[in-house]
Amino acid sequence: MTKKQAPGTPRTPLDADTVVRAALDLLDDKGAAAVSVRGVAERLGVRMNTVLWHAKTKGRLLELMADAIxxxxxxxxxxxxxxxxxxxxxxxxxxxxxxxxxxxxxxxxxxxxxxxxxxxxxxxxxxxxxxxxxxxxxxxxxxxxxxxxxxxxxxxxxxxxxxxxxxxxxxxxxxxxxxxxxxxxxxxxxxxxxxxxxxxxxxxxxxxxxxx
CATH class of the missing domain: 1.10.357.10 (Tetracycline Repressor, domain 2)
Structure with a gap:
């Protein structure tokens, strides 16, 4: 379930590097089978569409993760x-x-x-x-x-x-x-x-x- 941000809390700008880092953290915690756009979104506390803005597909997310590694x-x-x-x-x-x-x-x-x-x-x-x-x-x-x-x-x-x-x-x-x-x-x-x-x-x- 997506985390709710506390009222009045400034939203931290999300960029591709942050998305990839969250995906790598998810990988290290749970393994490759657990990596998904939804899982990364939940980890960041954002909607899936926000993750997809930076990584258009799961395949693209995996490419960015591989390059980061x-x-x-x-x-x-x-x-x-x-x-x-x-x-x-x-x-x-x-x-x-x-x-x-x-x-x-x-x-x-x-x-x-x-x-x-x-x-x-x-x-x-x-x-x-x-x-x-x-x-x-x-x-x-x-x-x-x-x-x-x-x-x-x-x-x-x-x-x-x-x-x-x-x-x-x-x-x-x-x-x-x-x-x-x-x-x-x-x-x-x-x-x-x-x-x-x-x-x-x-x-x-x-x-x-x-x-x-």
């Missing part, structure tokens, strides 16, 4: 060598996703061509171009880093929401998947930071200017 990545004090710079940016990207409940779900489900996202993307692409990659390869390496980061962050956050329940045991008990049974312990390894480091090293190691 990525926009939290600091782009200062980066290493000068391109390889170290790209690695550091990837780690900062992962940290910003994990800083918000279901942050990876929000970012992965949108295509936000907005300032925060564009600034981060530009910084990462610049690092890869500085490493001698041509435009096509720099773009594809960037996408690969992004997919690795989003995928692992989503898995990590989903596992945390399930209180760490993550087992293939029952599905493999019948012996129908012998190869999976051999590696099940490794597939279920929840060492997400190590897995991220492994994947990032494999992506960046062949990305140098002398690679075929």
């Amino acid at each position: 990525v926009g939290e990545i600091p782009l200062d004090d980066l290493p000068a060598p391109w390889h170290e710079r790209a690695r550091e940016l990837a780690h900062r990207y992962r940290r910003c996703l994990l800083a918000h409940r279901d942050g990876a779900v929000i970012v992965a489900g949108t295509y936000a061509a907005e300032p925060g996202t564009l600034r981060f993307t530009d910084a990462m692409i610049a690092a890869l171009l500085d490493g001698g990659l041509d435009e096509r390869r720099a773009s594809w390496v960037f996408w690969t880093i992004q997919y690795l980061t989003l995928g692992l962050a989503q898995e990590e956050q989903a596992l945390a929401a399930q209180d760490g329940v993550h087992t293939l045991g029952p599905a493999l008990a019948g012996g129908d998947y012998p190869a999976l049974a051999r590696v099940a312990a490794h597939l279920e390894d929840a060492a997400f930071t190590e897995r991220f480091e492994f994947g990032l090293s494999r992506i960046l190691s062949p990305a140098g200017p002398t690679a075929p």
Whole structure:
């Protein structure tokens, strides 16, 4: 139910940043499934139409939320060598996703061509171009880093929401998947930071200017 403002209380001007911040607070409190235009309106104590004035649809609201999350990545004090710079940016990207409940779900489900996202993307692409990659390869390496980061962050956050329940045991008990049974312990390894480091090293190691 929408909150009523006390008589005589000056109304605080509402802008898009305030709407997005309220949406992120709702996300952190209740998760991605709870984010809606109505939920944000109730949190702000305003009508839905007021929220829709700043975010025309739920899809647009999610885009603005995704950009705000990525926009939290600091782009200062980066290493000068391109390889170290790209690695550091990837780690900062992962940290910003994990800083918000279901942050990876929000970012992965949108295509936000907005300032925060564009600034981060530009910084990462610049690092890869500085490493001698041509435009096509720099773009594809960037996408690969992004997919690795989003995928692992989503898995990590989903596992945390399930209180760490993550087992293939029952599905493999019948012996129908012998190869999976051999590696099940490794597939279920929840060492997400190590897995991220492994994947990032494999992506960046062949990305140098002398690679075929």
